[in-house]
Amino acid sequence: MIYQDSKTLLEVRGLRATVNGIEILKGIDLTVRSGEVHAIMGTNGSGKSTFAKVLAGHNAYKVTGGSVTFEGNDLFGLEPEERARAGLFLAFQYPIEIPGVANSHFLRLAYNTVQAQRGRDELDPLEFEDFVREKMKLLEMNPDFLDRGVNEGFSGGEKKRNEILQMALLEPRLAILDETDSGLDIDALRIVTNGVNQLANKDNAIILVTHYQRLLNYIEPDYVHVMTAGRIIKTGGKALALDLEARGYDWVGVEQRDAAGA
Amino acid sequence: MSAVLQNLVNQPYKHGFVTEIESDVAPRGLNEDTIRLISAKKNEPAWLLEFRLKAYQQWLKMEEPKWPNVTYPKIDFQAISYYSAPKPKQKLSSMDEVDPELLRTFEKLGVPMHERAALAGVAVDVIFDSVSVATTYKQKLAEVGIIFCSISEAVQMHPDLVKQYLGAVVPVGDNYYAALNSAVFTDGTFCFLPKGVKCPMDLSTYFRINTEESGQFERTLIIAEEDASVSYLEGCTAPKFDTNQLHAAVVELVALDNADIKYSTVQNWYAGDENGLGGIYNFVTKRGLAKGVNSRVSWTQVETGSAITWKYPSCILQGDNSVGEFYSVAVTNNYQQADTGTKMVHLGKNTRSTIVSKGISAGHSNNSYRGLVRIAPTAAGARNYSQCDSMLIGDQCGANTFPYIQVRNHSAKVEHEASTSKIGEDQLFYFAQRGIGNEEAVSMIINGFCKDVFQQLPMEFAVEATKLLGFKLEGSVG
Ligand SMILES: Nc1ncnc2c1ncn2[C@@H]1O[C@H](COP(=O)(O)OP(=O)(O)OP(=O)(O)O)[C@@H](O)[C@H]1O
Ligand SMILES: [Mg+2]
Numbered sequence: 001m002i003y004q005d006s007k008t009l010l011e012v013r014g015l016r017a018t019v020n021g022i023e024i025l026k027g028i029d030l031t032v033r034s035g036e037v038h039a040i041m042g043t044n045g046s047g048k049s050t051f052a053k054v055l056a057g058h059n060a061y062k063v064t065g066g067s068v069t070f071e072g073n074d075l076f077g078l079e080p081e082e083r084a085r086a087g088l089f090l091a092f093q094y095p096i097e098i099p100g101v102a103n104s105h106f107l108r109l110a111y112n113t114v115q116a117q118r119g120r121d122e123l124d125p126l127e128f129e130d131f132v133r134e135k136m137k138l139l140e141m142n143p144d145f146l147d148r149g150v151n152e153g154f155s156g157g158e159k160k161r162n163e164i165l166q167m168a169l170l171e172p173r174l175a176i177l178d179e180t181d182s183g184l185d186i187d188a189l190r191i192v193t194n195g196v197n198q199l200a201n202k203d204n205a206i207i208l209v210t211h212y213q214r215l216l217n218y219i220e221p222d223y224v225h226v227m228t229a230g231r232i233i234k235t236g237g238k239a240l241a242l243d244l245e246a247r248g249y250d251w252v253g254v255e256q257r258d259a260a261g262a
Numbered sequence: 263m264s265a266v267l268q269n270l271v272n273q274p275y276k277h278g279f280v281t282e283i284e285s286d287v288a289p290r291g292l293n294e295d296t297i298r299l300i301s302a303k304k305n306e307p308a309w310l311l312e313f314r315l316k317a318y319q320q321w322l323k324m325e326e327p328k329w330p331n332v333t334y335p336k337i338d339f340q341a342i343s344y345y346s347a348p349k350p351k352q353k354l355s356s357m358d359e360v361d362p363e364l365l366r367t368f369e370k371l372g373v374p375m376h377e378r379a380a381l382a383g384v385a386v387d388v389i390f391d392s393v394s395v396a397t398t399y400k401q402k403l404a405e406v407g408i409i410f411c412s413i414s415e416a417v418q419m420h421p422d423l424v425k426q427y428l429g430a431v432v433p434v435g436d437n438y439y440a441a442l443n444s445a446v447f448t449d450g451t452f453c454f455l456p457k458g459v460k461c462p463m464d465l466s467t468y469f470r471i472n473t474e475e476s477g478q479f480e481r482t483l484i485i486a487e488e489d490a491s492v493s494y495l496e497g498c499t500a501p502k503f504d505t506n507q508l509h510a511a512v513v514e515l516v517a518l519d520n521a522d523i524k525y526s527t528v529q530n531w532y533a534g535d536e537n538g539l540g541g542i543y544n545f546v547t548k549r550g551l552a553k554g555v556n557s558r559v560s561w562t563q564v565e566t567g568s569a570i571t572w573k574y575p576s577c578i579l580q581g582d583n584s585v586g587e588f589y590s591v592a593v594t595n596n597y598q599q600a601d602t603g604t605k606m607v608h609l610g611k612n613t614r615s616t617i618v619s620k621g622i623s624a625g626h627s628n629n630s631y632r633g634l635v636r637i638a639p640t641a642a643g644a645r646n647y648s649q650c651d652s653m654l655i656g657d658q659c660g661a662n663t664f665p666y667i668q669v670r671n672h673s674a675k676v677e678h679e680a681s682t683s684k685i686g687e688d689q690l691f692y693f694a695q696r697g698i699g700n701e702e703a704v705s706m707i708i709n710g711f712c713k714d715v716f717q718q719l720p721m722e723f724a725v726e727a728t729k730l731l732g733f734k735l736e737g738s739v740g
Contacts, residue, residue, distance in 0.1 A: 084695050113697040114697050117697070
């Protein structure tokens with residue numbers, strides 16, 4: 001939701017990035033204020049996940065130009081774990097499996113690390129158990145998932161739910177949800193989006209990366225951006241997503257070229 | 263490999279210092295006179311000198327094994343001093359009498375000994391260089407009839423037992439290093455549990471190699487009579503030197519009917535520097551004989567040190583229904599080489615063995631598992647389960663698995679599982695994205711990987727093992 005007294009959380013200016021010497025991001029501009037929900041849509045391979053991972057600090061990507069501030073600070077001055085502790089959260093498109101590391105242990109360590117950063121109390125294993133079970137109820141997750149390895153053998157949808165569980169635990173300032181809706185069944189989509197909506201408030205912000213307008217029926221965006229070939233080439237309101245659903249992506253590029261030529 | 267991983271696996275060895283305790287060192291070189299000198303210094307009976315000389319004669323005819331997957335420069339056995347003892351001190355009956363310098367050494371190692379002994383109820387037989395300096399809790403153990411002392415002392419006080427069992431499991435000519443050990447061993451631990459005695463506490467020995475270039479040839483002998491049981495802990499660490507130190511120990515275990523011996527090791531000897539210079543050569547023969555019916559021999563090892571590790575703690579399952587176990591974590595980094603595993607030899611009926619091996623390789627190291635499962639024609643209904651997992655950190659290291667399976671009885675069942683995994687950048691990134699730094703992430707992954715083995719360690723040892731893996735792979739494990 002757009003608030004009058006919102007603060008700028010994320011300011012991206014002319015961001016360029018390469019992977020293996022190939023330029024993927026070619027000058028991205030984006031401003032996200034507290035309270036807002038942004039949707040980024042765009043063709044496969046246009047650079048959406050790359051953008052998310054660059055923000056989170058994946059070291060396979062090299063930033064070659066532009067700037068990003070997060071709550072006024074230079075984001076690139078922070079290590080990936082510092083960005084996370086500062087409240088930047090990425091729900092991965094493909095959450096990785098970490099066999100042998102108990103999910104409960106992992107979740108508690110992540111939770112306590114962020115709590116410590118915020119000067120709040122850490123929880124011991126027993127306290128955390130109660131706490132996390134409450135959060136799991138919100139997402140209608142079976143507590144058995146606590147005893148399994150992190151994402152180990154989880155189905156696609158279960159992994160996505162586990163991502164949102166982490167979001168619920170860490171209460172980020174800015175959450176980037178990279179195709180969290182893909183792989184979720186209809187009930188799960190309702191449950192997960194309901195969870196996300198409960199976490200949204202006027203102090204935080206969400207960036208949704210999605211291919212489906214349907215998601216935006218559950219989580220209402222304030223802005224919809226279209227990414228093509230490493231740039232955001234069009235920004236609109238919720239209605240833009242409906243246009244994209246009806247007409248595909250080709251017309252956006254044409255419109256942009258026309259505008260540029262005029 | 264990323265700079266981050268590189269740093270994590272290159273933590274310097276933290277136990278590298280030399281304690282200044284005066285040593286009495288024999289001249290370098292090995293011949294019959296050296297052996298006679300050792301035997302005389304130790305005031306040994308004639309039969310033991312004969313045992314040594316026979317081993318020496320066999321050793322002369324043997325060759326160093328070439329089959330292990332390790333390479334090292336030729337060892338000059340004449341350049342080694344075969345005897346080194348601290349200046350004689352009076353016999354100690356309590357920890358308070360121990361040389362404060364020695365206690366400080368243990369302090370530096372992070373092993374607050376008197377605390378360990380007192381709080382954890384662990385009896386510690388301190389081996390410092392080659393001679394026992396202190397033996398604690400001996401009285402307490404003696405009350406229940408347990409003999410726990412240095413092997414030299416056992417030779418003096420219980421010669422019949424030593425004579426009966428020494429070399430009974432590992433014959434003098436068993437292999438090159440065992441023969442060498444049998445000829446020149448200086449000291450080690452002796453433990454005897456009489457019929458029906460369950461040892462009331464874990465027994466523990468801390469080994470420490472101290473004199474530069476002094477070969478270490480420990481000899482350990484543990485005997486559990488009918489219905490007896492014991493859990494024995496061995497922990498090792500050594501100071502940092504540039505020259506290689508040879509270590510060739512022999513450990514023999516004998517379990518009679520219904521007896522149970524659990525032997526746990528955490529080994530953290532100097533592994534050489536990041537260029538592969540220096541480090542301990544560790545050629546060990548460990549073998550347990552499950553002689554009686556329903557007996558059990560269980561090995562658990564956490565191997566993190568040494569430049570070269572050559573070690574196959576084995577079980578001979580002779581008694582019907584006897585059980586053999588091998589749980590191992592072997593970590594190699596930099597230019598370390600490990601060729602380690604086990605042998606499970608099933609002779610008795612319905613004998614069972616379990617092998618769980620976890621190899622972790624980092625840097626330029628090479629880590630091989632070598633395991634033999636042999637089911638003899640007599641071993642009807644025998645069963646073995648083996649699981650060998652390797653984890654690679656970075657892409658300069660190697661991991662190999664060499665399983666040998668020989669089944670000569672149709673009713674036997676043998677299962678073998680193996681896996682190889684890698685700590686990936688994406689896993690570390692996932693942790694980082696949740697606020698967890700690389701060091702902690704690696705530690706969590708490694709501890710998760712080793713869980714099945716750590717579970718087998720006695721509580722306080724498990725903590726120590728986690729810590730050692732920490733030194734080895736990331737510096738600070740919580
Ligand atoms: N490590 C890499 N090496 C080479 N190319 C890469 C690498 N990582 C990403 N790319 C390329 O960068 C482009 C953008 O990928 P990205 O994953 O950001 O797309 P996306 O917009 O998220 O697509 P999708 O909608 O399919 O998830 C793709 O063409 C991809 O192949
Ligand atoms: Mg993507």
